[in-house]
Amino acid sequence: MPTTDLLVARGKKLAVGAGALTAAAALGATLLAAAPAHAAPEPAKPFGVVTAKTGLSQRQYPSTDSSVRGHLHHRAQVGLVCKVRTQSVGGNAVWYLTREERATWVSARYVTSNGPVRFCKDVQRGRLLPPSAAKHTVG
Structure with missing residues (x-):
């Protein structure tokens, strides 16, 4: 396989990995936005x-x-x-x-x-x- 084809194949693998990472980050941001806001924790009772x-x-x-x-x-x-x-x-x-x-x-x-x-x-x-x-x- 010529060097150019290897570089293209590696580039595609990187693109797929980056796409999965972007999707995971987007899902995490969506879950954070959907989570209810919590009040500051009440101090422990002495x-x-x-x-x-x-x-x-x-x-x-x-x-x-x-x-x-x-x-x-x-x-x-x-x-x-x-x-x-x-x-x-x-x-x-x-x-x-x-x-x-x-x-x-x-x-x-x-x-x-x-x-x-x-x-x-x-x-x-x-x-x-x-x-x-x-x-x-x-x-």
């Missing part, structure tokens, strides 16, 4: 792990003077809504509002969070109180 060896009391309000509403065992995971600065416990004045149905407070002195937790003033009021409590809130 949680904490109880570090106190004897466990941790859950309080009605962020204070050791407040009534105990429950107890979390050592290494228990608890969802966190937000935090406030109030009564210091062991040198740590931060308290976390839990994400449980019956929202309670735990001292951050005995909880290690998985990441940043926003201050309660930066969280919408409706998310701070459970639906039943928000319904009966006055003022």
